[in-house]
Amino acid sequence: MSQSALAVELKGIWKRFPGVIANSDINLKVTSGTVHAIVGENGAGKSTLMKILYGMQKADEGTISINGSDLVFNSPSDAIDSGIGMVHQHFMLADNFTVLENIVLGSEPKNGIRLDFAKARKQISDIAAENGLAVDPDVLVSELGVGDRQRIEILKVLYRGAKILILDEPTAVLVPHEVDELFNTLRDLKKEGLTVIFISHKLDEVLSIADEITVIRQGTTVGSVNPHTQNVSARDLAEMMVGNELPTPDAVGDTIQDEVVLKVENLSVFAKGGKAIVDDISFQIRAGEIVGIAGVEGNGQAEILDALMGIESASGRVQFKDEDITNKSTRHRRELGIGFIPEDRHRQALMLEAPLWENRMLGHQTKAPNAKGMWLTPRSAKADTKRIVEEYDVRTPNIDVLASALSGGNQQKLIVGREMSGEPKLLIAAHPTRGVDVGAQAAIWDHIRHARQSGLAVLLVSADLDELIGLSDNIKILLRGKFVADADPATVTPQELGTAMTGAGEAA
Amino acid sequence: MNLRRIGTSLIAPAIGLFVSLAVTAVILVAIGASVSTVFSSMWNYGTSPRAMSLMLNLATIYFLSALAVSIGFKMNLFNIGVNGQYVLAALAAAVVASNLTLPKVASVSITIFVAMFVGAAWAGISAWLKVARGVSEVISTIMLNFIAIGIISYIIVRTPIGTETSLNIRGTKAIPETGMLRGIAFIDPGTQIYGFFFIAIFIGVAYWFLLNRTRFGFDLRATGKSATAARTSGVQSNRMIYVTMLLSGAVAGLVGLPYLLGDTGSYTLQFPTDWGFIGIAIALLGRNNPLGIALGAILWAFLDISSGQLVLEGVPREISTIMQGLIVIVVVISYEVVRRYQVKSEQTSVAKALAKQEASV
Numbered sequence: 001m002s003q004s005a006l007a008v009e010l011k012g013i014w015k016r017f018p019g020v021i022a023n024s025d026i027n028l029k030v031t032s033g034t035v036h037a038i039v040g041e042n043g044a045g046k047s048t049l050m051k052i053l054y055g056m057q058k059a060d061e062g063t064i065s066i067n068g069s070d071l072v073f074n075s076p077s078d079a080i081d082s083g084i085g086m087v088h089q090h091f092m093l094a095d096n097f098t099v100l101e102n103i104v105l106g107s108e109p110k111n112g113i114r115l116d117f118a119k120a121r122k123q124i125s126d127i128a129a130e131n132g133l134a135v136d137p138d139v140l141v142s143e144l145g146v147g148d149r150q151r152i153e154i155l156k157v158l159y160r161g162a163k164i165l166i167l168d169e170p171t172a173v174l175v176p177h178e179v180d181e182l183f184n185t186l187r188d189l190k191k192e193g194l195t196v197i198f199i200s201h202k203l204d205e206v207l208s209i210a211d212e213i214t215v216i217r218q219g220t221t222v223g224s225v226n227p228h229t230q231n232v233s234a235r236d237l238a239e240m241m242v243g244n245e246l247p248t249p250d251a252v253g254d255t256i257q258d259e260v261v262l263k264v265e266n267l268s269v270f271a272k273g274g275k276a277i278v279d280d281i282s283f284q285i286r287a288g289e290i291v292g293i294a295g296v297e298g299n300g301q302a303e304i305l306d307a308l309m310g311i312e313s314a315s316g317r318v319q320f321k322d323e324d325i326t327n328k329s330t331r332h333r334r335e336l337g338i339g340f341i342p343e344d345r346h347r348q349a350l351m352l353e354a355p356l357w358e359n360r361m362l363g364h365q366t367k368a369p370n371a372k373g374m375w376l377t378p379r380s381a382k383a384d385t386k387r388i389v390e391e392y393d394v395r396t397p398n399i400d401v402l403a404s405a406l407s408g409g410n411q412q413k414l415i416v417g418r419e420m421s422g423e424p425k426l427l428i429a430a431h432p433t434r435g436v437d438v439g440a441q442a443a444i445w446d447h448i449r450h451a452r453q454s455g456l457a458v459l460l461v462s463a464d465l466d467e468l469i470g471l472s473d474n475i476k477i478l479l480r481g482k483f484v485a486d487a488d489p490a491t492v493t494p495q496e497l498g499t500a501m502t503g504a505g506e507a508a
Numbered sequence: 509m510n511l512r513r514i515g516t517s518l519i520a521p522a523i524g525l526f527v528s529l530a531v532t533a534v535i536l537v538a539i540g541a542s543v544s545t546v547f548s549s550m551w552n553y554g555t556s557p558r559a560m561s562l563m564l565n566l567a568t569i570y571f572l573s574a575l576a577v578s579i580g581f582k583m584n585l586f587n588i589g590v591n592g593q594y595v596l597a598a599l600a601a602a603v604v605a606s607n608l609t610l611p612k613v614a615s616v617s618i619t620i621f622v623a624m625f626v627g628a629a630w631a632g633i634s635a636w637l638k639v640a641r642g643v644s645e646v647i648s649t650i651m652l653n654f655i656a657i658g659i660i661s662y663i664i665v666r667t668p669i670g671t672e673t674s675l676n677i678r679g680t681k682a683i684p685e686t687g688m689l690r691g692i693a694f695i696d697p698g699t700q701i702y703g704f705f706f707i708a709i710f711i712g713v714a715y716w717f718l719l720n721r722t723r724f725g726f727d728l729r730a731t732g733k734s735a736t737a738a739r740t741s742g743v744q745s746n747r748m749i750y751v752t753m754l755l756s757g758a759v760a761g762l763v764g765l766p767y768l769l770g771d772t773g774s775y776t777l778q779f780p781t782d783w784g785f786i787g788i789a790i791a792l793l794g795r796n797n798p799l800g801i802a803l804g805a806i807l808w809a810f811l812d813i814s815s816g817q818l819v820l821e822g823v824p825r826e827i828s829t830i831m832q833g834l835i836v837i838v839v840v841i842s843y844e845v846v847r848r849y850q851v852k853s854e855q856t857s858v859a860k861a862l863a864k865q866e867a868s869v
Contacts, residue, residue, distance in 0.1 A: 311740055331742030340740065348740040351733040353851070358726075363741035365726045376721050397861035404851055405858040 005068065007032035007164050007195040008053065013062035015048055022048040024219045026062070030164075030212070035186055035196045037206040040216035041241055041297075041463050046199050049216070050166050053197075054086045055079035066164070085157025086166045091149050093141045100124065100137035103156050127158050132188040146273075147178035154185065164195045169298075171205055183209050201241075201296050203234035203502045215240040238498035242465055255288035256473060259321070261426050261457035262308075267316035269303040269481075277303045278314065279481035285426070290448070290458040292472030292489070294465065296501050300481035301461045302343045305428055308459070309333060309340050320426065334363055339419035343430035343461070345408075349415045352404040356396060357385040359403045360418050367422060388417035392447070393440055409436035416444050420451060427451070430461040445471060465494035479503050520846045521793065521800075524839030525807075532831050541823045549821055550828075554814035557696035564695070566809035568705045568766045571802055573787025575715055576627075576760035578796035580645075582719065583732040585752055589634060589649025590760040590784030592656030597627040598764025599660050602680040602775035603669055605687040605768075615687040620707075620765065627761020628754040630656065635753035639746045645753070657781060664777055679776030689769040704766035711759065712798040728752060760784070789836045795843065808832060 006029055013026040023045045030036040040046050051057040053064065055073030063070050066082045073079045076086070093102050100117065103124055109116040121137055128135060133151050141149065150170060157165060167186075171179045186196050186209060200206050206213055207227050214224045215237065222240055225232045262285040269278035278300040285291045295301055307314035310330040318326050320336055334340070340363065342348035350359055361370040361381050369380035385399045392413040396406055403411060412435050419427060432448070433441040448458060448471065462468045468475060468489075475487040477500050485500055533543045553559050573590055580587040587593075601623040608615045633652060637643040664670030664678050673679040689703040719725035730738040731748055739745055763783055768775060790808055794800030815828035 309740065329742065329744060330740070331744070334742045342740055347734070347736045349737060351730055351737055354729075354733055361726060362730060362737060365723055365730075365741065371723050371726075374723050376723060376726055378721075395862050397858055401858055402851065402854055405854040 005032050006030065006065075007067060008197070009065045010049075010053070011063045011065075013049065013052060013064075014060045015045075015052060015057065016060055022219055023052070023059070026216070026219075026221050028214055028221060029224075030195060030197060032067070032195050033190060033193050034211040035190055035198055035209055037198045037200060037210035037213045038216060039199075039201055039203065039206055039213060039237060039241060041201060044216045044241075045219040046216055047168065050086070050168060050197070050199060053079070054084060054166060080160055080162070083161060083163035084166065085160060085162025085164070087150070087153045087157060087168065087170060089168045089170070091153055093149060093152060095142040096140065098138050098140055099135050099144075099152055102141055102152060103137075103159050107160055124155065124159060127155060130192060131158065131185065133185060147181060150178075150182065151185065154189075163193075164197065165189065166197045166199070168199050169201075170198070171200060171202060179205065201502070203237045206237070207232070207234060213237065217241060234502060235495065235499045238502060239495045242494050242498045254473075255453050257287040257289075257455060259287045259455075260284050260319075261287050261289075261321060262459065263317075263319040264308070265317040265319075267304065267307060267314055267318065269300070269307050269312055269314045277481050278307065280316075281478075281481075281483050282316075283476060283483070285457040285459060287425075287455040287457050288452050289474065290452060290460055290472045292460045292462065292468040292475040293478050294468055294475050294487065294497050294501050295461075295478030297463060299478050301430065301478060303481075304478075305340070305342065305430055305459075305461065308428055309338070331366065335366060337423070337425040339424035339427040339429075341415055341419050341427070341429040341432050345411060345415055350403045350411060353402055355402060356389070356394075356399040356406075356414060357382045359414065360385040360388060360399075362418075364418065364422065384421065388414060388421065392417035393443060407435075409440065412436050413440055413444070416447070420447055423454075424451075424456060427456055427458045429458060431463060432460070433462075433464065433467060441467075465497050469494060469497065477501060517795070517846070520842040521803075521839055523842040524793075524835045527838045528831050528834035531834055532827060535827065535830065536823065539823070541821065546818065546821050546823055546827075549817045550814040553817045554810050558699050559813050561693070561696045561699035561701055563806065563809040563813050564705055565702050565766065565770070566812060567802070567805040568702055568708045569763060569783055570786055570790050570805035570808055571708050571712065572704075572759060572766070573763045573783045574790035574794060574801045574805060575711065575787075575798065576756050576763065577784075577787045578791040578794070578801060579715070579728075579756040579759065580752055581732075581791055581796050583728045583748060583752055584735070585749065585756075586646045587631060587634075587649055587753065587756045587760070588646055588784070588788065589631060589652050590756075590763065590787050591781055592649070592653035592784070593627040593630045593757045593760035594763035594784060595660055595779065595781055596630050596656045597623040597761030598768050598779060599663065599680065599775045600626040601761075601765060602683065602768055605683040606681040606774070608687055609684065610686070612686050612689075616689050616769065619687060619769065620762065623761040623765055624758040625761070627759070627763075628757040631753045631757025631760065632750070635750045638753075639749055653784070660775075661777070664775075673774055673776055677776045677778055679774045679779075681774065683769070683773045687769070688773055689765075691770050700770070702766040702770035704762075704770060707762075708766070711762070712802060715759075716798050724751070763787070789832070792836055793839055807835070 008028065008030040010026055010028040013023050015023040026049055038046055048057065052059045055076045055078050064073065065071065066084070071082055094105065097105065100121060104120045109119045124137055133155055135148060135151055135155065141152065154165070170182060189196060198206070198210060210227060212224060212226050215222050217240070264284065265282045267278060267281050268276055271277050281304070283291065293301055303312055306312035308318060310328060310333050317324065320333070320338065325333055325336070346352060351362060357378070364370050369377060369384040371377060382399060388394065389396060389399060394410050394413045394417065396410060406414070412433070416432055433444050436444065452458065460468065460472060469492060472489045475489055475492065475497070476483045477485045477487060479501065487497060487500065536543045536546055554563070573594070576590050577587055601619045604622045605615065605619040608618060630652060634645045634648040637648045638645050669680060670678045671681055673682070691700040691703040691705065693700045695701065719729060727738065727743045727748060730741060731743055731745065735745065764779065786808065790801055790804040793804035811828045811832055815825040818825045818827055
């Protein structure tokens with residue numbers, strides 16, 4: 001099988017966004033008729049790469065060849081024409097249509113001007129039978145569960161004639177037995193000669209299904225392994241994924257005080273279907289303490305942070321110092337002195353089409369230097385924005401430019417500077433140094449450490465394990481919405497942490 | 509940088525005006541009229557003192573209507589119901605004012621308060637529907653327009669509130685002269701400019717202050733720029749929907765007053781009912797900026813007033829409606845083009861400036 005033709009070959013793919021290099025010199029060979037997994041941390045460049053392969057974005061450099069011929073994709077329809085199909089992580093189905101209608105939507109078989117449902121039904125049941133995808137074509141999609149919906153998505157791409165399937169984090173939404181079913185389906189597809197590209201960061205799953213695994217780290221392919229012929233463990237993969245090049249923040253002496261700043265009891269957040277995304281967690285943070293949360297993205301981190309800020313509704317109890325803030329508004333929490341660096345800066349932390357100094361006010365629009373009573377004070381807000389720009393080395397010609405004009409790293413520096421202003425008592429931070437260059441990263445760490453010495457409590461979520469280990473006094477490992485273990489940052493290595501995060505540690 | 513931003517934001521309306529003039533010229537040629545005669549006669553009439561006075565009066569109404577719409581637009585809340593809000597408010601104001609026998613200042617103040625209250629209340633129904641039931645405000649405000657018109661017809665035709673006024677039109681009892689706010693003639697000696705012209709200027713300034721200098725205004729603009737970021741910053745979206753919709757409705761309540769208190773003195777079945785939609789167009793033209801809205805309102809009013817001249821030139825007066833429509837379409841498109849260009853050019857100029865800084869270090 002390993003000698004057969006290449007279904008997909010990517011050579012020297014580069015993709016740059018303003019201020020960020022998403023993909024640098026990516027090389028990927030996918031053998032026809034195999035399941036090929038692409039693993040890497042979030043932000044490593046997996047999704048950009050798949051968007052390039054599916055024609056949603058164009059590479060700046062590099063070539064794509066499908067079944068041996070070089071092609072240029074200008075849009076997803078070009079990719080579909082060459083037999084590539086994408087199953088998105090978020091399903092794109094119309095709830096009020098039947099399974100059949102959803103599958104044919106957009107490429108309906110026609111008989112004159114009439115829809116030929118009989119023909120479609122036949123085609124679909126043929127495809128379904130060949131690939132072991134059991135679905136009832138006449139059920140409304142709204143009545144189906146997640147696993148069935150995913151099967152419909154797969155049928156949809158097969159119906160359009162796809163021979164190469166891209167599955168983007170397909171198991172993120174599934175419960176374990178659904179994952180098993182999906183894997184059976186994938187094995188059937190492979191038997192039919194189809195090629196599957198499987199994107200994931202769950203290493204144990206990848207090892208059980210993939211014929212070949214390519215690891216991406218910081219935008220580039222760092223290696224490929226064949227789990228059938230090479231003896232690789234989840235631990236080895238985690239090591240490849242995490243790497244070890246960034247400067248390590250050095251932990252400084254104990255600054256932890258007695259006062260408990262944040263006390264969380266039995267916090268749970270539920271998804272719409274009732275599934276617990278955050279599952280009954282409790283912890284506390286004292287003044288001068290940094291508690292880190294380690295976990296693969298999507299295991300509930302964003303929801304914990306949103307719940308603590310009062311943005312997402314949750315059950316349980318949250319106490320800030322002596323005050324029960326469980327039912328308090330986001331604004332009240334911010335006014336108490338809780339700074340927040342959210343995970344998604346474009347969605348949650350910035351007004352992209354507003355000048356920097358207005359962004360400096362965001363989230364702090366009720367306090368000095370931004371407001372006095374009900375009136376805004378633009379002059380002092382601008383002065384303070386200049387201070388942040390200088391102290392945090394935000395590279396910008398002036399403070400009147402729109403936030404969208406800055407590179408991601410400089411936007412992040414502005415956000416960190418803003419949230420560290422006004423002497424917060426508690427900082428809730430997700431990936432505080434994501435996207436910033438190495439020098440600025442060290443400066444941000446210094447700022448956080450400095451504030452900690454004067455009693456700042458920090459809840460830190462980070463995908464950068466060195467950062468997590470270097471800054472935290474205490475690390476909690478989050479898996480599927482639960483704290484599954486604690487790690488001592490004084491002794492744990494990034495490799496051990498990476499393994500524990502993926503759940504592979506339980507087996508190892 | 510700021511000068512450049514102002515410059516680019518003037519480009520869009522300039523393009524809009526130019527393209528619509530060009531297309532209108534083509535249409536005029538097509539129907540066999542002389543382009544230069546038509547345009548020059550519109551211009552000559554439109555710049556006469558009397559026409560300019562009428563224009564300012566009409567622009568006052570349009571300005572208020574567009575302000576009401578743009579308060580909502582600023583946070584992506586679409587109040588399409590200014591029509592319903594202002595007709596109900598005008599009716600209520602006419603009824604109350606006609607029964608008041610107070611000094612002018614007191615009487616007019618009460619009338620204004622009643623109109624704003626009724627406008628806000630009517631808009632508040634849509635806010636409640638949106639917050640409590642998730643009904644899109646676009647749908648509910650449009651529906652409430654029809655309901656408002658229906659209610660008014662019923663009141664005027666079937667209840668003792670409506671009486672025969674002069675010329676055999678049913679309407680409310682005439683407002684006594686002490687309750688009117690007529691105005692002064694300062695451009696054309698024969699034509700008064702509504703007293704509301706000055707009130708509208710005041711409201712325009714207040715609108716600017718509210719939006720740019722208050723915490724509430726910041727919350728509102730933040731919600732419009734990024735609802736998720738605003739929420740994370742502590743803005744309570746439901747509360748914002750209520751407050752914004754009530755404010756929008758309160759300003760909408762004023763739309764009918766310049767005409768009611770400055771001219772008719774009575775709400776009749778012939779009271780215009782489509783100023784709200786014109787307000788939407790002008791809010792788009794003026795980009796929700798009070799100065800832009802003022803210019804847009806004057807332009808719109810100019811085209812309305814001078815369209816009378818078209819008939820004298822043997823050209824259908826609908827030509828001016830076509831021009832108005834064209835202006836809105838072209839301006840909206842060119843705003844978007846200019847906006848994208850602006851974002852891009854700022855990114856490149858920031859990159860350039862930084863590269864220079866780096867090189868000099």
